[in-house]
Amino acid sequence: MQPPWTPDGPDLVVHGDNLPVISTLPDESFRLIYIDPPFNTGRTQRRQALTTQRSTEGTRVGFGGNNYDTIKGVLYSYDDTFADYWEFLEPRLQEAWRLLDDRGTLYLHLDYREVHYAKVALDALFGRDSFLNEIIWAYDYGARATKKWPSKHDTILVYVKNPKNYYFNNEEVDREPYMAPGLVTAEKAARGKLPTDVWWHTIVSPTGKEKTGYATQKPEGILRRIVQASSQPGDWVLDFFAGSGTTGAVAQALKRRVVLVEQNAAAIEIITSRLSNETAFAKVSA
Ligand SMILES: C[S@@+](CC[C@H](N)C(=O)[O-])C[C@H]1O[C@@H](n2cnc3c(N)ncnc32)[C@H](O)[C@@H]1O
Numbered sequence: 001m002q003p004p005w006t007p008d009g010p011d012l013v014v015h016g017d018n019l020p021v022i023s024t025l026p027d028e029s030f031r032l033i034y035i036d037p038p039f040n041t042g043r044t045q046r047r048q049a050l051t052t053q054r055s056t057e058g059t060r061v062g063f064g065g066n067n068y069d070t071i072k073g074v075l076y077s078y079d080d081t082f083a084d085y086w087e088f089l090e091p092r093l094q095e096a097w098r099l100l101d102d103r104g105t106l107y108l109h110l111d112y113r114e115v116h117y118a119k120v121a122l123d124a125l126f127g128r129d130s131f132l133n134e135i136i137w138a139y140d141y142g143a144r145a146t147k148k149w150p151s152k153h154d155t156i157l158v159y160v161k162n163p164k165n166y167y168f169n170n171e172e173v174d175r176e177p178y179m180a181p182g183l184v185t186a187e188k189a190a191r192g193k194l195p196t197d198v199w200w201h202t203i204v205s206p207t208g209k210e211k212t213g214y215a216t217q218k219p220e221g222i223l224r225r226i227v228q229a230s231s232q233p234g235d236w237v238l239d240f241f242a243g244s245g246t247t248g249a250v251a252q253a254l255k256r257r258v259v260l261v262e263q264n265a266a267a268i269e270i271i272t273s274r275l276s277n278e279t280a281f282a283k284v285s286a
Contacts, residue, residue: 004282007236011258013248013275015268016284018240018261019092025259028101031167031235032256034226034247035096036109036218037089071124075117082117089118090125092240097126099238103167105132105230108157109218115155126159132166133158136198137222156226170194172228174221195225212270214244223250231256245271252276 005012007029014021076083096106110118115134123131135156144150160166175192178184204210204217211217223246231237233255239247242260244267251258252275262268272281 004280005259011252011279012282013260013271013279014282014284015262017263021261021284022095022099022240025099027098029236030099030238031101031104032227032231032237033096033100034107034239035241036243037241039085039114068124072121075121079117082114085114086121093125100161102162102165104161105166106159107226109154110157111154112151119157122157122159129163130159132160133197138198138200139203141203168229170229173225212244214267214270217244218246220246220250223247227251227254227256242271243267245274249274
């Protein structure tokens, strides 16, 4: 399968399973990759003998010089669900790494159930030096648990391809209001403050104009910050778990170029309605 993508061609949406699609894209073609994979991948395939591996001797040296297989084996022995999830995600993350250019950044959007395992596995796979941030997206919506602290945040892990050369410009990012504007000058209060790694942001409003009806749609405000900080106009952005196409809509509005991959036909229809008419579409069969 060869998706019709070239760096001087149009933005592209591909309908199909992401792994074979991204495997054909050329090395180091993207400045920014954002992915928001579903936790429940529906896979039933069992993991390998790695489950029982608790040796301190690693079997493979990972990107960061770590004993990746050993670390993975230990994680798998703690959490079966994570093992299934990671076996699905790992080859896709390896492709993501290959596809990032030397100044590129990967944003991996997760929730509290998998993020701690994923952080350890990613550190081992890519190297701790490449870890840039753990962004907490905090929201306040929906029912509240009464037997524990209600879980009202997602986590976005941020890894860079080259810790000595990555692109990051928070001057371009939408600023946020000071919590106590009376404590700073009027000029500062009017300008707002730079966001930290904790982002308070509403979910997509069920009645707002941004809503597409896609259940896992993420807010454009979250994607705007990511795209603004980690890419420049003209750069290529990739999202291969595109869902409703939020990354594409934001990237195009900010004059970036974009490739989206998504396997769900209903999502592709929503993406089509959100992107410019100049976008190319391709369908690949599994
Ligand atoms: C959590 S949603 C992404 C939501 C998106 N960030 C948004 O704002 O709409 C994950 C998406 O990944 C898609 N997906 C899951 N497995 C896939 C695969 N192997 N190839 C392509 N897309 C896949 C699902 O259909 C789903 O739409």
